[in-house]
Amino acid sequence: MADGEEVSNKQIILRDYVSGFPKESDMFVKTSTILLKVPEGSEAVLLKNLYLSCDPYLRNRMKKAEEGGYDDSITPSSPVSGFGVARVLDSGHPNYKKGDLVWGITGWEEYSLITDVESLFKIQHTDVPLSYYTGILGMPGLTAYAGFYVICSPKKGQYVFISAASGAVGQLVGQFAKLLGCYVVGSAGTKEKVDLLKNKLGFDEAFNYKEEKDLDATLKRYFPNGIDIYFENVGGKMLDAVLLNMRLHGCIIGCGMISQYNLDQPEGVHNLFELVTKRIRMEGFVVLDYVHVYPKFLDMIVPYIKEGKISYLEDIVEGLENGPAALIGLFYGRNVGKQVVVVAHD
Amino acid sequence: MADGEEVSNKQIILRDYVSGFPKESDMFVKTSTILLKVPEGSEAVLLKNLYLSCDPYLRNRMKKAEEGGYDDSITPSSPVSGFGVARVLDSGHPNYKKGDLVWGITGWEEYSLITDVESLFKIQHTDVPLSYYTGILGMPGLTAYAGFYVICSPKKGQYVFISAASGAVGQLVGQFAKLLGCYVVGSAGTKEKVDLLKNKLGFDEAFNYKEEKDLDATLKRYFPNGIDIYFENVGGKMLDAVLLNMRLHGCIIGCGMISQYNLDQPEGVHNLFELVTKRIRMEGFVVLDYVHVYPKFLDMIVPYIKEGKISYLEDIVEGLENGPAALIGLFYGRNVGKQVVVVAHD
Structure with missing residues (x-):
């Protein structure tokens, strides 16, 4: 042409x-x-x-x-x-x-x-x-980076839970958390995704939320000591169950709530008082506010990709x-x- | 004896x-x-x-x-x-x-x-x-101080909403916000309390939530430009309406949720996705974590009381x-x- x-x-x-x-x-x-x-x-x-x-x-x-x-x-x-x-x-x-x-x-x-x-x-x-x-090198990568590192100041040894964990953002948050030395569990909606989380992406544990009848009990099983950081991608019932399992001074990163986007009326979340008794910070963010950290993010992520440390x-x-x-x-x-x-x- | x-x-x-x-x-x-x-x-x-x-x-x-x-x-x-x-x-x-x-x-x-x-x-x-x-000089005073000043870094000119505004904590938060130069609206449950908020405590506006059929519309009437800071004392329906009226980068201070304490199942809050799109921080706190700022709080509040600047x-x-x-x-x-x-x- x-x-x-x-x-x-x-x-x-x-x-x-x-x-x-x-x-x-x-x-x-x-x-x-x-x-x-x-x-x-x-x-x-x-x-x-x-x-x-x-x-x-x-x-x-x-x-x-x-x-x-x-x-x-x-x-x-x-x-x-x-x-x-x-x-x-x-x-x-x-x-x-x-x-x-x-x-x-x-x-x-x-x-x-x-x-x-x-x-x-x-x-x-x-x-x-x-x-x-x-x-990984675009908006979802920057989203994972800004949400995980900038909003919640994560620390080695913390208990991290990620919903929609095999998605564009979740899979990176999990790998970032593992590189930092956190204990990381993810949820996803098929056996194939759960296997990928555990076997390819290095999550400590993963579960299929569709097979769990009582999400509160499920989370208690994977986090007997509670959750320090929840990277929120789905909203609704999962958020409600997570609130019951957060640790004192925990942090919930509000990235998305995909389970709610197509509902005429979003589901009600009942356990918000946990935010008060457990002194939890829940913070929503939009990646466009973090474009200024993109160069710093690239400096970190490109070597990880080339060295095969992140899939x-x-x-x-x-x-x-x-x-x-x-x-x-x-x-x-x-x-x-x-x-x-x-x-x-x- | x-x-x-x-x-x-x-x-x-x-x-x-x-x-x-x-x-x-x-x-x-x-x-x-x-x-x-x-x-x-x-x-x-x-x-x-x-x-x-x-x-x-x-x-x-x-x-x-x-x-x-x-x-x-x-x-x-x-x-x-x-x-x-x-x-x-x-x-x-x-x-x-x-x-x-x-x-x-x-x-x-x-x-x-x-x-x-x-x-x-x-x-x-x-x-x-x-x-x-x-x-004012005890736990509720320190609660108002820590919640308002420490958690949300309020600024002159911001739009502040307080529920249960004539209560032990709310009445102080409103007066702190006025002293800082904020626009302050409070909700309460009787005409007498609304009158006190406006006429004795110096709130810009106040309303009786029991007389309002549509809290979203009510808040839009008092905050046509939205709410920067919400000091949350009640939870439930009020929180849901507030979420619809928050401004970008707003802050919700989770102090209490009195409307929910006696319910077997707390009400569902539906509008939490607003936290994401509006980049809102919602943070719960317990005053016992802020005992170290009590002397600083006293240095501020005692002169205010003696000078009649706070009722x-x-x-x-x-x-x-x-x-x-x-x-x-x-x-x-x-x-x-x-x-x-x-x-x-x-």
């Missing part, structure tokens, strides 16, 4: 705001055209998208901000937007040039004209799988048109590890 | 662990005898109790610690214990002598032999009402035998301000 050529551009469009469980039909494929050139005088960049990231938080951006989602809802009739990895085809911005690899907020489409260049990061390390920039599970699906199913699969726990959609390989 | 004399000692005894709403009949008056002398060789002190403090947290000490109460449950068939003001009649401890005035953990009885002397504080300032050491509402009932009714009244909101029981005036 020649510079400045007009080409067809396959896109995944959000049909309308979503309520309840999202369905594939909430999105549809549309083919439009795009000029592979940044408009004259603009500081935008034109991207060829390579990998797209399926993240649970996208569900909350599919509803109006007023209804308890994040501030930047996805606009109906527009392409879904989210994190991805891309190659710069043309640039009006002084920091980017043709051929640069970037990760950041892009569209669910083959090509994107990005005007909000501030939300892109130039990829410096290319001797790792590029898809990692949707996961990363990815669940890779080929083809933009398979993106909606992959995204929706998150809410049924179909993904094993970080869910990535390949739009193009280079 | 002569030193070392054996005298009768009226006591309020906890009949058994309490479930549901406490009743007067959960306690009974018993008259035993006590020798007004510390046993030879003991480091205990013998106290004549003057004022007893009725505090909501006592409800949680009336159940077994395993059932989600505090660690130091009150033992059935023993006197209720809690904070009080007393005069030392005899002392085996080098730090205390006959005639000293103290506040701290004592028994609901006329005379107490206290072996855990560590939980007593010697009263230095006696030119204020001694009953203040059950409230303190007390609801004083005469007679130890009226203690149970006064304590139970807390859970029906019968008290107007700090509930104190006078055992003896000197």
Whole structure:
């Protein structure tokens, strides 16, 4: 393809705001055209998208901000937007040039004209799988790092519990905690994931929450001395059971509550008074507030990857048109590890 | 009465662990005898109790610690214990002598032999009402100070909401926030209390939560820009409504949840995902962890009292035998301000 050529551009469009469980039909494929050139005088960049990231938080951006989602809802009739990895085809911005690899907020489409260049990061390390920039080296990696290290000041020997532990973020939190010398238990929703947690990711223990009738009893079994740090990815009943098992001065890192995103009315959490009697801090966070620590995070994580000290599970699906199913699969726990959609390989 | 004399000692005894709403009949008056002398060789002190403090947290000490109460449950068939003001009649401890005035953990009885002397504080300032050491100068005062200043680092101009705002702690938090230059709104359960909050305690606004059908709408009316700091005394539905109205990076100070203490199953709180999207910190605390800041607190509060910059509402009932009714009244909101029981005036 020649510079400045007009080409067809396959896109995944959000049909309308979503309520309840999202369905594939909430999105549809549309083919439009795009000029592979940044408009004259603009500081935008034109991207060829390579990998797209399926993240649970996208569900909350599919509803109006007023209804308890994040501030930047996805606009109906527009392409879904989210994190991805891309190659710069043309640039009006002084920091980017043709051929640069970037990760950041892009569209669910083959090509994107990005005007909000501030939300892109130039990829410096290319001797790792590029898809990692949707996961371990991207937003989920920074999320795990900021949530675990910055919010809770973890210490060697502490008891750490992680829900949705084989997911994009959870699997990293668990490995960070193990590297620090913590006792680490994770929950997941299939036997396969539990096996991966124990045998590939080095968790001390893991359990399938779907097979447990009494989560309070389950947690007491794995944490007879209680939990110091809970990395919260699911909410609802699991949070309620965790509250009963926290230790004095424990910390709950509120990263996500995936079990609640598709409910009309979130489940009630009954045991919050435990926060008072046990002097617990529960703190929610959004990774975008921690972008300033990204360089420090990279300094830590890249050597770990190269030395094989940290593994990363990815669940890779080929083809933009398979993106909606992959995204929706998150809410049924179909993904094993970080869910990535390949739009193009280079 | 002569030193070392054996005298009768009226006591309020906890009949058994309490479930549901406490009743007067959960306690009974018993008259035993006590020798007004510390046993030879003991480091205990013998106290004549003057004022007893009725505090909501006592409800949680009336159940077994395993059932989600505090660690130091009150033992059935023993006197209720809690904070009080007393005069030392005899002392085996080098730090205390006959005639000293103290506040701290004592028994609901006329005379107490206290072996855990560590939980007593010697009263230095006696030119204020001694009953203040059950409230503004005692545990509730330190609670308000630690919760408001230490946990949430409040700033001038912030929007502060306080529930149970005319209570022993809430009325102080509101006045601290006003002195700092915050906008302060409180909720209470009667028109009389609302009037006191606005007209005597200097709150910017106050409302009677019992007259509000939709607490979310109520809070939006008083906080069109949202709440930066919520001082949580009640839990349940109020907390759920507050979560919908918190501002980004807000702070919820978990001091108590009085609306929940007598329920078999605490109400469910549904809006906890707001903690994540709004990056809210919710932190529970127990005042006993902040005893080290008590001298600093006194340095601040005593001048405020003497200069008339802070008022303190007390609801004083005469007679130890009226203690149970006064304590139970807390859970029906019968008290107007700090509930104190006078055992003896000197």
